[in-house]
Each structure stands twice: as structure tokens, then as C-alpha cells.
Amino acid sequence: MGAFAAELELLIRARYPVIAVVTGEEVRALQLVAKTAERRQKRLYEWSCSTGIVPGGTSIQARKPLNPATRDPLVALDAVLELVEPALFVFKDLHPFLSRSNPSVVRRLREISIHLKSGPKSIILISPELDLPTELQKDVAVLHLPLPDTEELAELLDGIIESVGSRTDICIDLDSTGRARLLQAALGLSLNEAENVFAKIIVQDGRLDASDVNAVFAEKSQLVRRSGLLEYYQHPEHFSQVGGLDLLKDWLAKRSTAFTPEAHAFGLPVPRGILLLGVQGCGKSLCAKAVSTMWQLPLLRLDMGRMFAALVGSSEENIRRAINVAESIAPAVLWIDEIDKAFSGSQAGGSTDGGTGARVLGTFLTWLAEKRSPVFVVATANDISHLPPELLRKGRLDEIFFVDLPSFVERTEILRVHLARRSRNPELFDIHALAGESEGFSGAELEEAINSALFDAFHGNSELSNDHILNALRETVPLARTMDEQIRRLRHWADGRARRASIPHCPPLPFSDLPSPDPSA
Numbered sequence: 303m304g305a306f307a308a309e310l311e312l313l314i315r316a317r318y319p320v321i322a323v324v325t326g327e328e329v330r331a332l333q334l335v336a337k338t339a340e341r342r343q344k345r346l347y348e349w350s351c352s353t354g355i356v357p358g359g360t361s362i363q364a365r366k367p368l369n370p371a372t373r374d375p376l377v378a379l380d381a382v383l384e385l386v387e388p389a390l391f392v393f394k395d396l397h398p399f400l401s402r403s404n405p406s407v408v409r410r411l412r413e414i415s416i417h418l419k420s421g422p423k424s425i426i427l428i429s430p431e432l433d434l435p436t437e438l439q440k441d442v443a444v445l446h447l448p449l450p451d452t453e454e455l456a457e458l459l460d461g462i463i464e465s466v467g468s469r470t471d472i473c474i475d476l477d478s479t480g481r482a483r484l485l486q487a488a489l490g491l492s493l494n495e496a497e498n499v500f501a502k503i504i505v506q507d508g509r510l511d512a513s514d515v516n517a518v519f520a521e522k523s524q525l526v527r528r529s530g531l532l533e534y535y536q537h538p539e540h541f542s543q544v545g546g547l548d549l550l551k552d553w554l555a556k557r558s559t560a561f562t563p564e565a566h567a568f569g570l571p572v573p574r575g576i577l578l579l580g581v582q583g584c585g586k587s588l589c590a591k592a593v594s595t596m597w598q599l600p601l602l603r604l605d606m607g608r609m610f611a612a613l614v615g616s617s618e619e620n621i622r623r624a625i626n627v628a629e630s631i632a633p634a635v636l637w638i639d640e641i642d643k644a645f646s647g648s649q650a651g652g653s654t655d656g657g658t659g660a661r662v663l664g665t666f667l668t669w670l671a672e673k674r675s676p677v678f679v680v681a682t683a684n685d686i687s688h689l690p691p692e693l694l695r696k697g698r699l700d701e702i703f704f705v706d707l708p709s710f711v712e713r714t715e716i717l718r719v720h721l722a723r724r725s726r727n728p729e730l731f732d733i734h735a736l737a738g739e740s741e742g743f744s745g746a747e748l749e750e751a752i753n754s755a756l757f758d759a760f761h762g763n764s765e766l767s768n769d770h771i772l773n774a775l776r777e778t779v780p781l782a783r784t785m786d787e788q789i790r791r792l793r794h795w796a797d798g799r800a801r802r803a804s805i806p807h808c809p810p811l812p813f814s815d816l817p818s819p820d821p822s823a
């Protein structure tokens with residue numbers, strides 16, 4: 303029996319009157335409840351608003367409600383009271399009725415829960431989301447159904463293999479290692495999805511063998527992408543393409559083998575994650591992508607903004623799902639770009655979304671705090687004003703790095719990187735003059751200036767020269783000039799709270815009209 307089934311059974315034996323199971327996998331949850339009912343020798347009844355109460359396990363055609371009036375949740379709850387035998391009553395998707403707009407259903411459930419405490423009956427709510435009104439929170443035990451583990455997937459696979467066993471056109475050639483890898487690859491899928499994937503890889507070429515592992519991975523990344531929340535990021539960057547940010551690079555390099563068994567045996571704690579906070583266009587997203595290359599781990603990108611979008615449905619279930627998938631792929635880097643955007647405005651404001659944002663945040667932070675799995679979170683943010691303070695609290699992430707505008711030395715490195723990327727020899731340019739001319743420029747703006755200089759050169763039928771770039775730099779008004787106040791605020795906040803991502807190499811040039819970074823920080 304899995305941990306979930308064991309906990310469910312414990313709650314039932316302890317006479318918890320109302321147990322809520324939050325999951326998108328209704329059929330699987332129902333099967334688990336049915337098994338528990340069998341073990342505890344209780345009858346099983348199912349309710350939905352379309353069928354009313356029917357005996358458990360009845361096929362959909364044969365579903366004759368005990369009483370059609372029980373389609374009404376109030377009548378159904380009364381029927382629960384009337385039945386005297388030991389039984390489990392599964393209510394499917396009762397959650398829309400448990401809102402403040404249905405005070406009588408909420409109240410009835412409370413009254414019944416008091417009554418059920420002394421009897422052999424329990425109510426089990428199964429729904430993909432649950433937002434209990436305060437009145438009910440103490441009366442309902444909430445369980446989250448995790449995605450299937452390898453054991454459950456193995457059961458499924460065996461079932462499929464058995465069902466095709468007699469067919470001569472299908473060849474199953476799977477040793478125990480191949481089988482283990484296949485099951486491992488399917489972790490992170492729901493039971494239903496895994497069933498489809500297994501069926502598909504068998505039907506495709508009429509065989510099932512160890513080489514199908516890749517097909518399972520491919521299917522999984524498809525499904526993950528379709529959910530719109532998490533994607534395998536296929537184009538990671540390399541730190542050789544990042545100019546400056548030496549302290550951050552050192553910190554990361556030191557931890558590049560932290561997920562190995564040797565590091566674990568040595569007693570190293572598993573790194574949790576970092577927040578890269580700072581000025582726009584200075585390489586935060588770039589670094590997030592480069593971590594996965596440096597550490598040789600898959601890169602998963604989590605789109606927090608879409609997490610809140612109404613389109614995607616139940617956000618709480620979504621984030622749990624995304625976390626589950628990330629953990630099933632671990633060790634991995636989980637990149638959350640511009641996390642501040644997700645928590646800004648009305649998206650997570652609580653007033654407009656009925657608290658969904660707060661719950662998603664809560665789920666995410668709890669996971670961060672309790673996380674044991676080797677999922678390394680790299681979050682980036684341009685602004686602190688919207689960041690929830692809980693995220694910044696110690697113990698959630700390993701470090702907060704402040705990424706400032708590049709110093710003189712860093713600008714020379716960034717210019718070299720981007721010239722080399724465009725197949726130009728940096729030694730042929732007066733890099734120092736260019737870096738001197740670009741005080742206050744971000745990495746993105748340096749890159750942009752080189753691009754624009756390339757256009758000028760190409761248009762003028764000449765090779766790219768120092769002057770082209772100098773002109774482009776002079777024509778640019780760096781964002782830092784217009785965002786002076788914001789950058790000042792960011793620096794002030796970061797001072798003492800965040801680690802510097804780079805060494806403040808050089809005193810700023812005399813013509814600077816920008817505040818210089820505080821050297822004491």
C-alpha cells in the first residue's frame with residue numbers, strides 16, 4: 303500500500319468525518335478509495351451532481367440513483383445521514399457548492415461532520431481544486447494525491463503487457479534494467495497519461511524494449527509543455543558567453559558537483575536555489591540558463607505568470623503538478639524567470655482572484671522550505687517591490703545575488719563576448735575606449751550597440767570598425783539614465799541584504815552621472 307492509501311486509511315479509521323482529496327486524477331483517486339473501502343469492509347457510494355448518490359463501482363449506463371432527488375447536494379447530504387451501514391461516501395466535484403454563495407450546503411456539511419464523528423461513515427470529497435470557506439477548514443482533512451510512483455506505474459505496465467501477451471504481432475523485449483528505466487522515465491505522468499504513452503510506444507512499432515525510454519521522455523516533455531507551465535528548455539547558454547559576474551560564477555562553480563553521490567557522502571547540503579535580483583538586461587536570465595550547462599543538468603522553465611492565468615484552470619493543482627514533474631526529472635535546474643511579475647498587480651493580489659495567488663505562493667514556498675529533492679531553483683527578478691517577503695526569508699533560498707550594471711572591466715568582457723559571437727576578433731578593436739564610452743550601459747545595451755553598428759557597417763559596404771560601435775554607443779540613451787531612481791532604490795535595498803554578483807572593479811569614470819555602487823557593500 304502506498305503512502306497516500308495508508309494515510310487515507312488512517313484518517314478513516316480515526317473517524318475523520320470529512321476527508322478531501324485534491325487531485326486531477328479522479329478515476330485513480332476513486333480506485334484507491336474503493337480499495338480502502340474493501341479493506342475496511344465498508345460500502346461505497348458515489349455522488350455527483352449529475353447522478354446523485356449511486357452505489358460505488360456502478361457502470362455509467364447502470365447508474366440508477368438511490369433517489370434522483372439526491373442530485374441536490376443538500377438532499378444528498380441528508381441521505382448520508384439516513385443510511386446506517388458502515389460506508390464511504392465519495393462526493394465528486396462538490397467544491398463549487400462549498401462556497402459562500404451556498405451557505406446552506408456549507409452549514410449542512412458542518413452539521414453532518416459533527417454527527418459522523420461518532421459513526422462508521424465518512425464523506426470523501428474528490429476534486430481538482432479546493433478552496434474551503436473558513437467555517438469548514440477545521441472540519442475537513444485535506445489530502446493531496448501525489449502522481450503515481452514507480453510501483454503504481456509498474457502495475458499499470460504489467461497490466462498492459464499482459465493484455466497484449468497473446469498477440470503475435472507484438473514483441474515485448476524488456477529486461478529488468480530496461481523496465482526500471484522505462485518506469486523511471488514515466489515518473490511525473492498521471493496514470494492516464496502513462497497508460498496512453500505506454501500504449502502508444504507499443505503500437506507504434508509493435509515492440510516494447512529499452513530503446514522506448516527516449517520515446518517516453520519525449521512524450522513526457524510534450525505533455526509537460528502542453529500543460530503550459532513547465533517546459534524543457536532546449537537552448538541553454540554557456541558561462542563562457544557571460545561577461546563579468548565573477549562572484550556569481552565562482553559561487554556556482556563551487557557547487558557544480560553538489561548533486562553527486564560523492565558530495566552527499568562528504569556531507570554537503572543539497573543546494574536549494576538562488577534569486578538573481580537586479581537591473582534589467584544585465585544577464586540574469588542568461589546566467590539562469592548557463593547554470594544548467596555548467597552543472598550538466600536538464601533545464602526546466604516554469605512560467606509563473608501563466609500559472610495564475612484563468613485559462614490554465616486550477617492554479618494550486620497546477621503548481622503542485624509542476625513541482626511533481628520537476629522532482630520526477632531531478633536532479634534538474636528549475637528556472638523561474640521574472641518571478642516578480644507573477645506576484646505583481648492583480649494576478650496574485652488576493653482581492654480579484656479569490657486568494658488563488660496567495661495559495662499558489664503558499665504551496666510554492668512550503669515546497670521550497672521543505673524541499674529535499676535535488677531541484678535547484680534559479681529565480682530572477684527586476685524589482686523587489688512586488689516580491690513576497692516570505693520568499694526572501696532565510697532558509698528558503700541559499701542566496702540572493704544582486705546583479706548591478708556592469709563595471710568598466712565587465713563591459714570589456716561583455717563587448718569581447720559579443721564581438722566574438724559575431725565572428726569578429728576583439729583584439730582588433732579598442733575595447734577600452736568602447737568600455738569607457740559605455741558607462742551605465744547594460745549587457746543587453748552593449749549587445750544592441752554592436753548589432754546596430756553591424757547594420758551601419760553592412761549598409762555602408764564596409765567592415766565593422768571601432769567607430770561604428772562608438773557611434774552606436776553615443777546614439778544610445780541607456781535605460782539606466784531614465785531609470786536612475788529605480789536603480790538607486792534597488793541598490794539601496796540590496797545593500798546588506800544581497801550578495802554581489804560581481805566585484806566592483808573600478809572607480810566609476812569621472813563623467814558618470816550615475817550613482818556609483820556603494821564600495822562598502
Ligand SMILES: Nc1ncnc2c1ncn2[C@@H]1O[C@H](COP(=O)(O)OP(=O)(O)O)[C@@H](O)[C@H]1O
Nearest residue numbers: 543544545582583584585586587588716745746
Ligand atoms: N553579462 C553579460 N554578458 C554577456 N551578455 C550579456 C550580459 N548581460 C546581458 N547580456 C546580453 O543581453 C541579453 C539579455 O540579457 P538577460 O540575461 O535577458 O538580462 P536580464 O535577465 O538580466 O534582464 C542576453 O541574452 C545577452 O545577450
Ligand SMILES: [Mg+2]
Nearest residue numbers: 586587639682
Ligand atoms: Mg531576464
